[in-house]
Amino acid sequence: MSHRNVTRLAKSAAVLTAGLLVLSACGSSDDSSDSSSKNSSKGSSKSNLIAIITPSPDNPFFKAEADAADKKAKSLGYTTSVASHDDDPNKQSELIDAAISRKAAAIILDNAGADASIGPVTKATKAGIPVFLIDREINQTGIAKAQIVSNNSQGAQLAAQEFVKAMGEKGDYVELTGKESDTNAGVRSKGYSDVISQYPDMKRVAQQTANWDQQEAFSKMETILQRYPKIKGVIAGNDTMALGAVAALKSAKRTGVAVVGFDGSPDAIAQIKAGTMRATALQPAALGAEMAIEQADKFVKTGKTGQPEKQAIDCELITKENAAEFGVFARL
Incomplete structure (x- = not known):
């Protein structure tokens, strides 16, 4: 073989080697891209966080449910964030957005309005975060x-x-109702009426909302007592308002008035x-x-809760x- 042919073969081998190196480099680039894609996919997966969002913990009922959810979630190995929307739909939206950005595994929500909460719950669900x-x-x-x-x-x-x-089975009474945006307020009021309406000698002389608030209930009852000083009973949509009514009755030196609430605080x-x-x-807040935490845990692990959506x-x-x-x- 001539020196010229040997040189040509050497050049061909060099070109082939270079080509293989290029292909190898391309292969490495693809593998790196796949790895990056997988890592990115992992980064977009859910965290181990359960976001717990409730109304203000100043109300012992909401504090009890938040504490119970927090304790149960941690016992199952989750990290938690506990926050209050204070019955403000805008603040609720911000908290749900934060849970979405943190890629929460689930959201446990005592919502800020039956209608106002539909949008934020839908947003979380579309982001792949189940809401309970x-x-x-x-x-x-x-x-x-x-x-x-x-x-x-x-x-x-x-x-x-019991009221x-x-x-x-007779006499004038007052009803204090909860927030109009809360479906519970209407359901409880109707439940009261379904029973009391069967007794024609019982007369509701006033029905006012105190928005679940003790101080507001106190103020409303003070005004009502000035107009109806001889009432025999007060039935309230929650215990917080009932306690406000008790304080107003005590301030007015009224005794013997039957007061009934709702919550079991x-x-x-x-x-x-x-x-x-x-x-x-x-109403068993902790239970x-x-x-909710148990069903969230099951859903995270299996994609199902094993229960119907509506549970009472x-x-x-x-x-x-x-x-x-x-x-x-x-x-x-």
Whole structure:
């Protein structure tokens, strides 16, 4: 073979080697891209975070459900963030946006309005984050993975039956209702009416919203008592308002007025034991929150909750006779 042919072969081998190196480099680039894509995919997957969003913890009911959800989630190995929307739909939207940006595994929500919450819940669901509603429903199904609430109608009827008994089936009374944007307020009010309307000698002389707030209930009751000083009873949509009514009655030096609430709060139970409240309907805040966490955990792991979307937990009546059997929104 001539020197010229050897040189040509050497050049060809060099070109071939260079080509293989280029192909190899291209292959490395593709592998790197695939790896980057996989890493990116992992980065976009859900975190181990469960976001718990409720109304203000100043209300012991909301604090109890937030604490129960937080404790249960941590026991199952999740990290948590606990925040309050303070019944402000705009703040709720911001908190849900934050949960989405943090790629939460799930959101546990006691919402800020049956209609106002539909949009944010839909947004989270479309982002692939399952939402589990507790305590309050929204006015749409098929968005949240669960809506777990107390059986407000059943609980209200229990409370109303005891209220009727306390008033001796006759006399003037006042009703304090919750936030109009909260479906629970309407359901409880209807439950009260379904029972009390069967007694024609009972007359509701005033019905006003106190927006679940104790101070507002106190102020409203002060005004009502000036106009109707001889009322025999007050039935309230939650214990916080009932406690406001108790304070107003005490300020006006009125005794012997039957006061009934709803929630089963420790403060209400204390008043029942003291004889200044007649009864309350316990809605098990801790149980509902724990159920939501358990179903969220199952959904994260299997893609299903194993339960229907709408779920109701029966309430229990608390009176002086059984008050010692109850603690923080639960039986002892």
